Amino acid sequence: MCRHCVKFGDGTKWYLNPKNYTSEIINSELTKVKMETNMVGQLLGLTGTMREIATTAKRFQYDVGFGEHIDDAFQDLNDETAQALREGFPDLIDLAIGGQVVPLEDAEKIIDLSPGDIFVLPCLCRKYYGGKEKMCCMFPSPGGDELQKNTSWDTPNKMVSKEEAKEMLRELDKEGLFHGVFWCPAPIPSMICNCEYPYCIALRARFHYDVVDTYRKGEYISLVDPNKCNGCEGAPLCQAKCTFGALKYSPTSGKVNANQFQCWGCGVCRTACPNNAITLIPREEIPQLKDVW
Amino acid sequence: MCGEVEKMVTIRPIINYDKAKCGDPSVCLKCIRTCPYNVLAYRPPEPPEPPNAPTDWIVVPTCRVMCTYPTCKLCIEACPNDALNISIPG
Numbered sequence: 001m002c003r004h005c006v007k008f009g010d011g012t013k014w015y016l017n018p019k020n021y022t023s024e025i026i027n028s029e030l031t032k033v034k035m036e037t038n039m040v041g042q043l044l045g046l047t048g049t050m051r052e053i054a055t056t057a058k059r060f061q062y063d064v065g066f067g068e069h070i071d072d073a074f075q076d077l078n079d080e081t082a083q084a085l086r087e088g089f090p091d092l093i094d095l096a097i098g099g100q101v102v103p104l105e106d107a108e109k110i111i112d113l114s115p116g117d118i119f120v121l122p123c124l125c126r127k128y129y130g131g132k133e134k135m136c137c138m139f140p141s142p143g144g145d146e147l148q149k150n151t152s153w154d155t156p157n158k159m160v161s162k163e164e165a166k167e168m169l170r171e172l173d174k175e176g177l178f179h180g181v182f183w184c185p186a187p188i189p190s191m192i193c194n195c196e197y198p199y200c201i202a203l204r205a206r207f208h209y210d211v212v213d214t215y216r217k218g219e220y221i222s223l224v225d226p227n228k229c230n231g232c233e234g235a236p237l238c239q240a241k242c243t244f245g246a247l248k249y250s251p252t253s254g255k256v257n258a259n260q261f262q263c264w265g266c267g268v269c270r271t272a273c274p275n276n277a278i279t280l281i282p283r284e285e286i287p288q289l290k291d292v293w
Numbered sequence: 294m295c296g297e298v299e300k301m302v303t304i305r306p307i308i309n310y311d312k313a314k315c316g317d318p319s320v321c322l323k324c325i326r327t328c329p330y331n332v333l334a335y336r337p338p339e340p341p342e343p344p345n346a347p348t349d350w351i352v353v354p355t356c357r358v359m360c361t362y363p364t365c366k367l368c369i370e371a372c373p374n375d376a377l378n379i380s381i382p383g
Contacts, residue, residue: 068334071357076303128334130325198331204356 001284002100002216002293003090008187013219015102015181015189021113023142025188074209086211093213099182099193099202101218103267103280104169107179107192110140111165118165119144120158125199136172136194138165143190169194176241178266180215197243216293218265220280222246222258228277229255238269238278260289305357306379308332312351315376319350324368324377330359333368352377 004014014020074082102110111118119139126134135156139147148159160168169179169192177194180202184190195215197203202215224247231254232238238256239247246262247269249255258269258278270278284290318325318335325333334355337347354360362379369377 068353068355071305071355077358078303128336129331130322130333130335198359201355204359208356208358 001290002219004094004100004183004186005219013106014183014187015100015106015110016113017187018113020187020189021115021140021142026142026146070205070209070211077209082209089211089213094183094186097182097184097190097202098186098213098215099180099191100216101264101266102179102181102192103218103220103265104173104179104271105267106219107169107181108166110181110189110192111138111162111169113189114140114144114162116141116145117159117161119148120160120165120168121147122156123193123199125195125201128201129199131199134194136168136177138168138192139190140192143184143188173268173271176268176272178243178264178268195243203243212293217263217283218267219283220265220267221260221283221286221289222263222265222267222269223279223281224256224258225277225279226253226255228275229273230275231255232274237272237274241268241272243268260286261292303358304381304383306360306362307382308354308357308360308362309378309380310352310354311376311378314374315352315372316374317350318352321373323371323373324352327367327371329365329367330361332356332360 001009002014005012008014008017008020010017010019019025073085076082119141120135121137121139122133122135123131123137126132133156135158138144144159148157172194173179177196180193180195181189182191182193182202193200195203197207200215205211205214231249234249234251234254236247236249236256239249243266244262244264246259246264248257248259250257256277265280265283267280270280283292315321322335325335332354333352335350335352337349338351360379362381366379369379
């Protein structure tokens with residue numbers, strides 16, 4: 001169980017707790033915390049109230065502090081200031097926005113838990129980096145409803161039913177995009193992202209600046225069944241889809257091997273495998289990995 | 294254990310952007326789309342007040358640890374208006 005599940009899960013995972021999808025939670029004081037008062041927030045250029053970030057396009061849409069200010073915040077990646085910033089991060093990020101990888105089935109469960117339809121916007125990160133417009137940022141209600149009210153300019157947007165949203169997720173999964181659920185703030189599962197490197201800003205912060213809580217590993221680990229894996233004749237399809245470099249192909253055995261410390265449990269390899277050789281197992285069942293996020 | 298190599302890199306090229314020379318980056322996007330590391334991004338200088346759409350855009354360097362200048366000069370070469378220049382600090 002990750003720290004969010006312990007704190008907000010009530011015995012289940014934080015993003016599967018129905019309590020976190022209620023209007024009461026969204027309207028609670030938690031969403032009104034001012035980021036300006038937070039030193040780390042200032043450094044990273046995260047401003048505005050949490051409610052604005054969560055529900056309006058007003059600031060968050062274009063003031064993506066993370067991409068621009070992280071260089072200034074982490075002047076030296078290895079010094080004490082950087083370390084202090086990273087340690088102060090869990091508290092900050094709970095009030096702001098951060099994500100965790102979820103496999104397809106959990107992403108579908110999130111869609112099911114949403115009290116209403118799902119609001120879809122084009123991916124913000126891809127737009128920011130000049131990428132192709134991709135309608136894949138999904139906002140479960142009630143947060144999505146509020147967001148729709150506030151997205152009043154020409155941004156392409158649509159409201160889709162739960163079934164359509166799940167179908168979209170399955171298609172994106174086949175493309176090789178992994179899913180993540182973002183809190184904004186914790187414990188509200190505000191958004192389902194379908195991410196890839198190098199567009200994802202949160203993933204870049206994690207990869208290049210080692211800020212763990214911007215994007216955390218999922219609650220699962222992939223396991224390759226060597227009896228079923230045939231290495232796809234030297235060009236493993238799973239390996240090509242792995243964003244995290246967890247899968248390695250061995251020419252000697254002709255099979256794929258999963259490094260469980262590098263695996264984020266997104267399950268994209270499982271979808272890609274033509275032999276159904278990959279399964280996901282809960283991270284908490286492995287003592288060595290249960291606290292690795 | 295991701296990005297171990299990048300993590301050790303602390304030299305960040307300084308990317309200077311000349312808005313006056315550039316004009317409107319949102320209709321060009323050549324530098325942004327050329328950058329193989331997605332260091333360059335674009336956004337409005339100030340977030341617009343809803344319901345207004347943004348009218349102006351600037352190019353912004355992000356995550357400069359990923360920039361490999363002077364090996365890669367693709368963005369400088371791609372810019373038709375000579376609006377970018379990059380230097381190594383120190």
